Amino acid sequence: MKDSILNIPINYVNTEPADNKRSFGMESFELSVLETFETTTIKQRFQEPIFYNLLRGKKLMKFKNDIPIEYLPGSTMIVPPNLEMEVNFPDSSLVNPTQCLSLTIDKMKIASSLSLLNERYPRLDGQLWQLSMKDYSVFTNEEISSLIYKLYHLANQNTQEARIIAELTLTELLVLLFQSQNRKDLFLNNSFGALNDLVRYIQDNLDSELTIAFLSQQMSMSKTTLFRTFKREFNITPLEYINKARIERAKRILIEQPHLTIAEISYLVGFENPNYFTRLFKQYLHTTPTILRKTNQKLS
Structure with missing residues (x-):
């Protein structure tokens, strides 16, 4: 640790x-x-x-x-x-x-x-x-x-x-x-006015490829404006939000569906490389998917 x-x-x-x-x-x-x-x-x-x-x-x-x-x-x-x-x-x-x-x-x-x-x-x-x-x-x-x-x-x-x-x-x-x-x-609730439609789209499509260029088109705004709006409102970039949302969903799946492998979960939340998913998971949560699952099983 x-x-x-x-x-x-x-x-x-x-x-x-x-x-x-x-x-x-x-x-x-x-x-x-x-x-x-x-x-x-x-x-x-x-x-x-x-x-x-x-x-x-x-x-x-x-x-x-x-x-x-x-x-x-x-x-x-x-x-x-x-x-x-x-x-x-x-x-x-x-x-x-x-x-x-x-x-x-x-x-x-x-x-x-x-x-x-x-x-x-x-x-x-x-x-x-x-x-x-x-x-x-x-x-x-x-x-x-x-x-x-x-x-x-x-x-x-x-x-x-x-x-x-x-x-x-x-x-x-x-x-x-x-x-x-x-x-x-x-x-938690995605109720943020001008960004609401975009946030809902991201949450509904975490298993898909989500690029900043595509998302800015969805919002009819430039990539610069999209970046600035996210940063001002949440102190986070759109890409950071996407990665964090994927990790949060993976965390829930790890606990709720223990029969799935780490690789299967990484694909379900939109990561093509399980090793990259594990590195990002540890970066955000300071633990690995395997350790989190084992810890939750012990505490339960």
Whole structure:
């Protein structure tokens, strides 16, 4: 299992608590380093939304009656207030501790960032930008992880310059999170005004050859306009959306149809080369199709 590219030294001064915590704060946020040195299971519930970024190790997260999900380094998780979760640390030890960054953000900062985005960059579908707190969300985005890591370093500096940069960095982080949630909605319900017909066409034809030239013709717009529209609305290119949609569908098929081989699934979702499919799957989900299937079978 690969750790995050971000590196924070482990604190071995106190290894007794199940979740050893070191906190750093500035005006609009508090950031904590959480370290676990033993195999254990804990239950947690927070009054404020929590933003997690796992740096090393592995967690199995279970919400409500859902199937536990494997939470690996490189992903950011948003946990809404008052949502109880059961967290299992299957591999934690003194030699191999689990390390995670936990971020809480002031509500007024979130509100002001949303107002700024809605005023200057309104969504194409006429809806307002918002931070959904209905359920947990998981994003695999190195840029988001890097910004949280940057906040950690800024919070360790007691200077006016660091505080100013931290506020700007926090705004940038929130904008990326809003866009990432918007992108998640794109995969779930495809209700995005001008892009709706195109998204539905892509979802209905993932097993076909989908080129940018063909899709731009379908939308009666230039390739440049199509690229710019997708990038602005979802912080993702059309090709990235197609690949991500194919991987998401493959993930569901892996779990729901265990009799199909990896090669068969890759063809079903539009990949001609199973090896390329596996590489892309690992790039997006930080695990291979085979490991994901085996993990789900064990957890079930």
